[in-house]
Amino acid sequence: MNRKMRGRGMASSWYGIARTATIDRAGAWAELDDGGTAKIVTGVTEIGEGILTVLAQVAAEELGVRPEDVTIGDNDTSRSPEAAHAGATRQTYMIGNSVALASRDARAKLFAEIADHWDVPVDSLRAFNGELWAQDTNLRMSMDEAVKTCKGRGVVPVGSASFTAHGTGLDPVDGSGSPWQAYVFGTQIAEVEVDTWTGEVQVLGIWAAHDVGRAINPRGVEGQIEGGVVQGLGQALMEDYQTEKGYTTTHGFAKYILPTSLDIPQINCTIVEDPDPLSPLQAKGIGEPALVPTAPAIMNAIYDAIGVRIKSLPATPEKILDALRNHVPGREQIAQSARQDRAEAHRRGL
Amino acid sequence: MPKIDLTMDVNGRKVVKQTEPHKRLLDFLREDLNLTGTKEGCGAGECGTCSVFVDGKLVKSCLMPAAKADGAKIETIEGLARPGSLTPVQQAFHKTGASQCGYCIPGMVMAATSALRENPDAGIEEIKERLGGNICRCTGYTKIFEAVEIARDVIAGRLPETALDEDATGESFIGANVRRLDAPSKVSGRLKYAADMKMVDMLQMQVLRAPMPHARIVSIDTSEAEAMDGVACVITADDVPGTDGFGVFIHDQPIMARGKVRHFGEAVAAVAAEDLVTARRALAKIKVEYEELPGIYAPEDALKPGAPVIHDYAQDNVIKHIPIRKGDIDKGFAEADLILEDEFRTQQVEHAYLEPEAGIAYVDHDDVVTVLSPSQNITHHRHMLAHILDLPINKVRFIMSPVGGGFGGKEDMIYQGMLALAAMKTHRPVQLNFTREESLVASAKRHPSRVKYKMGLKWSGEITAIEFDMLSDGGAYGMSSEGVMRKAAILSCGPYEVHNLKVDTKVVYTNNTPSGAFRTFGGMQAQFATESMMDMAAEALDMDPFELRRINMMRIGSRTHTQQELTTASLDRVLDAAEAASRWEAGAPKVRGPRRGDLGGPDARKPCTLGARIGDAADTETKDERVAS
Numbered sequence: 001m002n003r004k005m006r007g008r009g010m011a012s013s014w015y016g017i018a019r020t021a022t023i024d025r026a027g028a029w030a031e032l033d034d035g036g037t038a039k040i041v042t043g044v045t046e047i048g049e050g051i052l053t054v055l056a057q058v059a060a061e062e063l064g065v066r067p068e069d070v071t072i073g074d075n076d077t078s079r080s081p082e083a084a085h086a087g088a089t090r091q092t093y094m095i096g097n098s099v100a101l102a103s104r105d106a107r108a109k110l111f112a113e114i115a116d117h118w119d120v121p122v123d124s125l126r127a128f129n130g131e132l133w134a135q136d137t138n139l140r141m142s143m144d145e146a147v148k149t150c151k152g153r154g155v156v157p158v159g160s161a162s163f164t165a166h167g168t169g170l171d172p173v174d175g176s177g178s179p180w181q182a183y184v185f186g187t188q189i190a191e192v193e194v195d196t197w198t199g200e201v202q203v204l205g206i207w208a209a210h211d212v213g214r215a216i217n218p219r220g221v222e223g224q225i226e227g228g229v230v231q232g233l234g235q236a237l238m239e240d241y242q243t244e245k246g247y248t249t250t251h252g253f254a255k256y257i258l259p260t261s262l263d264i265p266q267i268n269c270t271i272v273e274d275p276d277p278l279s280p281l282q283a284k285g286i287g288e289p290a291l292v293p294t295a296p297a298i299m300n301a302i303y304d305a306i307g308v309r310i311k312s313l314p315a316t317p318e319k320i321l322d323a324l325r326n327h328v329p330g331r332e333q334i335a336q337s338a339r340q341d342r343a344e345a346h347r348r349g350l
Numbered sequence: 351m352p353k354i355d356l357t358m359d360v361n362g363r364k365v366v367k368q369t370e371p372h373k374r375l376l377d378f379l380r381e382d383l384n385l386t387g388t389k390e391g392c393g394a395g396e397c398g399t400c401s402v403f404v405d406g407k408l409v410k411s412c413l414m415p416a417a418k419a420d421g422a423k424i425e426t427i428e429g430l431a432r433p434g435s436l437t438p439v440q441q442a443f444h445k446t447g448a449s450q451c452g453y454c455i456p457g458m459v460m461a462a463t464s465a466l467r468e469n470p471d472a473g474i475e476e477i478k479e480r481l482g483g484n485i486c487r488c489t490g491y492t493k494i495f496e497a498v499e500i501a502r503d504v505i506a507g508r509l510p511e512t513a514l515d516e517d518a519t520g521e522s523f524i525g526a527n528v529r530r531l532d533a534p535s536k537v538s539g540r541l542k543y544a545a546d547m548k549m550v551d552m553l554q555m556q557v558l559r560a561p562m563p564h565a566r567i568v569s570i571d572t573s574e575a576e577a578m579d580g581v582a583c584v585i586t587a588d589d590v591p592g593t594d595g596f597g598v599f600i601h602d603q604p605i606m607a608r609g610k611v612r613h614f615g616e617a618v619a620a621v622a623a624e625d626l627v628t629a630r631r632a633l634a635k636i637k638v639e640y641e642e643l644p645g646i647y648a649p650e651d652a653l654k655p656g657a658p659v660i661h662d663y664a665q666d667n668v669i670k671h672i673p674i675r676k677g678d679i680d681k682g683f684a685e686a687d688l689i690l691e692d693e694f695r696t697q698q699v700e701h702a703y704l705e706p707e708a709g710i711a712y713v714d715h716d717d718v719v720t721v722l723s724p725s726q727n728i729t730h731h732r733h734m735l736a737h738i739l740d741l742p743i744n745k746v747r748f749i750m751s752p753v754g755g756g757f758g759g760k761e762d763m764i765y766q767g768m769l770a771l772a773a774m775k776t777h778r779p780v781q782l783n784f785t786r787e788e789s790l791v792a793s794a795k796r797h798p799s800r801v802k803y804k805m806g807l808k809w810s811g812e813i814t815a816i817e818f819d820m821l822s823d824g825g826a827y828g829m830s831s832e833g834v835m836r837k838a839a840i841l842s843c844g845p846y847e848v849h850n851l852k853v854d855t856k857v858v859y860t861n862n863t864p865s866g867a868f869r870t871f872g873g874m875q876a877q878f879a880t881e882s883m884m885d886m887a888a889e890a891l892d893m894d895p896f897e898l899r900r901i902n903m904m905r906i907g908s909r910t911h912t913q914q915e916l917t918t919a920s921l922d923r924v925l926d927a928a929e930a931a932s933r934w935e936a937g938a939p940k941v942r943g944p945r946r947g948d949l950g951g952p953d954a955r956k957p958c959t960l961g962a963r964i965g966d967a968a969d970t971e972t973k974d975e976r977v978a979s
């Protein structure tokens with residue numbers, strides 16, 4: 001065997017969107033504000049994933065303003081409507097749809113006044129990027145003017161909405177039920193190089209294809225995939241929180257090893273869009289699912305490279321060396337054929 | 351304590367100040383000068399969030415005594431650009447989406463700035479090496495690398511300044527790469543996380559933690575600590591006015607140990623004092639008498655007859671068992687041509703968000719108990735805290751401060767209750783900032799798991815039956831365990847339609863650090879086992895792994911493991927996309943690495959040897975392609 005061995009492996013995954021086996025809900029308020037700006041208020045937003053920007057994009061799209069015109073008030077149980085928690089890959093799906101619906105509600109108030117003002121049918125109105133117009137006419141005004149006109153007629157264009165995802169509980173005996181209304185699927189391929197002298201594994205490439213429903217901010221989706229992959233890589237190869245008889249032995253980052261810039265493979269993302277038919281935005285989510293296939297893809301790649309299968313994470317250099325030491329080339333194959341014979345015998349009723 | 355006089359040039363201004371001799375440069379910048387863009391992620395030189403320039407050299411300010419910087423020229427993240435403007439490095443971070451939670455970002459921007467100052471032509475390998483002392487838990491570093499390369503080329507004039515502009519938007523904002531609206535505040539260090547905030551008259555809290563994993567508390571004597579100058583209050587479980595207990599599914603965890611401790615590092619008492627040093631000294635004056643109890647340290651042991659009982663309500667130590675049954679596995683295995691059996695294990699994993707837990711509580715003018723913290727679940731936390739404090743729900747308010755990474759680890763209310771109690775007792779704002787060590791012992795982890803797996807297949811590749819049995823270590827408290835087991839069970843056998851299956855996931859109490867919510871919520875542990883089995887099956891069947899997955903994959907109309915009929919399913923498209931993108935060479939997974947033809951393509955990086963990168967020929971290829979895309 002050469003000192004450095006390479007291989008590839010793949011793994012697939014699936015995941016459910018929003019809270020599990022229960023009804024999920026989120027509320028939001030929207031207001032078209034002076035100057036053609038907008039206010040959105042909702043209960044829970046950013047934990048780093050970029051949801052604030054996604055919500056601003058959604059509100060801008062629905063209200064006819066620009067993302068930078070949107071101010072988001074959030075994250076306060078006494079000042080904003082309930083939107084539950086930041087987790088479960090639910091932010092884009094739950095809060096995003098709730099903000100879309102609240103924005104539509106506010107827009108409808110504004111459109112009703114402008115349609116009356118211009119004497120055109122409401123459904124001929126369109127708004128985008130700070131402008132409002134009636135189709136097939138020369139009627140056009142800025143959103144600034146539109147809000148002024150609306151307020152001049154005595155109406156503040158405000159809206160609110162609640163979005164629901166209909167998951168059901170599981171039967172306590174056979175577990176049957178419909179835990180989510182939206183599912184996503186993913187597949188990743190890992191390319192590794194194993195140093196058979198040191199046991200060190202380098203992941204050189206990851207190809208990650210994930211269905212996200214609809215990518216509202218493709219760069220943000222890539223960021224979630226890249227971050228998920230690297231957390232998966234950490235769990236696959238190095239991270240290990242340890243205790244000994246209950247006492248923590250990994251006290252700090254000197255002992256708890258995390259991936260650094262030197263461990264990062266080239267990550268090639270492919271975004272697949274299978275729109276969600278049950279929600280206005282048609283987007284699903286990516287936060288958690290991005291991490292699922294990484295570790296098994298890496299373990300399958302290690303097997304491809306050196307013929308040892310690590311079944312207990314993480315695949316540290318010590319474990320790889322140990323496995324190599326006890327490795328009989330072809331043993332897996334021998335075991336497989338023994339299993340096949342057994343199954344064959346079983347099938348013939350022997 | 352005598353103070354020391356320090357004189358420094360900080361961001362171009364002369365600073366003359368007296369401070370305490372124990373302070374690190376990091377403390378001096380954050381506490382004395384309010385330059386909170388410099389963060390404390392670990393306090394031990396391991397993470398880089400505290401990076402600053404001292405006389406032009408990149409330094410981890412948590413390792414440098416403030417006194418050592420006397421007379422030096424200091425540059426912090428706040429000093430890189432004039433207020434309201436950003437440097438090319440900062441603009442490039444904004445452009446590429448290089449900041450997520452943002453907690454590592456000031457340090458990362460400093461390290462990137464240093465890399466390009468040291469070598470304006472640094473190639474990507476050198477850049478990676480120079481960023482090697484800075485951890486980012488969110489981004490996977492990829493967009494950070496991209497940003498540094500763009501900034502390098504703009505600074506060197508190889509790319510126009512417009513390369514730093516936002517991509518143009520077409521007909522819709524949906525599907526557009528709108529730049530992150532929160533990035534300017536993150537790349538400039540202006541965003542205030544909970545530990546960066548100060549309130550007038552604010553006290554500092556410190557927590558006394560259990561020195562052993564399982565013990566009865568015989569007595570706690572706080573009198574000496576309470577009598578100390580500068581101590582405002584000491585709290586224990588006895589101060590809780592309402593029904594003590596929190597948790598995501600079962601409220602089995604008191605806000606501080608009540609009667610007994612169940613894991614090493616559990617909170618036992620807390621002190622609020624005028625300053626951190628006083629609070630720490632007061633902890634040493636609290637006398638706790640423990641009677642050690644036999645503990646459980648492996649989940650298998652928790653199920654043994656006669657095992658110690660950790661929670662009275664659960665005499666069998668079982669937190670939750672989720673069963674899923676579909677079809678008839680006896681029939682399924684009888685139909686199988688091949689039966690594989692194996693066992694898989696995953697470890698306990700730390701979230702390692704760069705921002706350690708932090709928070710402030712105060713009682714406002716309307717007598718509302720307000721807790722500001724990076725909580726991922728303010729809605730549920732306010733419900734639980736209202737019960738614990740015995741207050742109407744509108745008298746409890748949770749504000750979610752900017753979250754410096756969560757990944758599920760900030761869903762548990764492990765310190766907010768203590769803060770609220772101390773604020774109520776003193777009617778002053780109280781702040782608690784965890785150290786990294788504290789965060790590691792006190793916060794929940796990813797559930798370690800053991801899966802026993804049995805899979806039956808036909809020669810054609812069709813899966814006929816699966817038996818899946820998972821046992822997980824929940825640690826000392828229930829937290830999210832029930833939900834994690836449910837999700838693990840639902841997703842267990844992967845995205846494949848299996849007509850006969852028997853799935854059991856079980857989680858038990860032990861005296862280990864609690865397990866809780868962590869990105870994928872059990873889905874990763876379960877599917878690691880399934881996807882390993884799938885490849886082993888593909889090898890046994892002499893079949894390409896994509897093909898085996900296609901034969902079994904869920905399609906529209908398939909019934910999931912919980913018998914839900916799918917109305918959409920995209921695995922076929924996802925498999926095709928991944929296979930094509932990776933130029934996958936088909937074949938059975940029979941250790942064919944050495945013979946593969948699809949390795950080492952332009953879409954994989956080169957392997958590296960540590961330390962061999964700096965001084966490599968600079969990779970000066972411009973990034974036109976990426977900028978254009």
Ligand code: FES
Pocket residue numbers: 389390391392393394395396397398399400401410411412413
């Ligand atoms: S390196 Fe200084 S805080 Fe982590």
Ligand code: FES
Pocket residue numbers: 048448449450451452453454455485486487488489704754755
């Ligand atoms: S963005 Fe780097 S740690 Fe969150």
